[in-house]
Amino acid sequence: MENWYLYIIVGLTAGIVSSLFGVGGGILMVPILVLGFSFGQKSAQGMSLFIMLPMALAGAIRYKMNPDIPIDLPVCALMALGGVAGALLGTHLVFNISQVVLKRMFAVFIIITGVHMFMKSLSKPDAKEPPRVEESKQG
Secondary structure, three states, X not given: OOOXXXXXXXXXXXXXXXXXXXXXXXXXHHHHHXXXXXXXXXXXXXXXXXXXXHHHHHHHHHHHHOOOOOOOHHHHHXXXXXXXXXXXXXXHHHOOOOHHHHHHHHHHHHHHHHHHHHHHHHOOOOOOOOXXXXXXXXX
């Protein structure tokens, strides 16, 4: 495998970005695999899911180990159950969509999500965000 170190660098970057922002590395990984390494859209999406599994598990464990960040495991379990069902349905649907249409759908999804998050950040702060430990100790 030529330039194997580039794959490690991309994986490292995806791990950092996914842990920093709580996004599956797919937001970064899929475009890099498609544009940077010339994989097809469907291959990139499938590979991204394989790559994210151990990466997400490692990140989730580290978040759970931090006592300052409340993680509601029952909520996570319910959403994971829905996520598994959704993944099965999504992979069934993707087999019937052309690569070009899928690539466009992915791009639109990323743009809409980014604009929505940006606009929401201009309004009020997130209500469920707990106070920082340093702030709560002073008050």
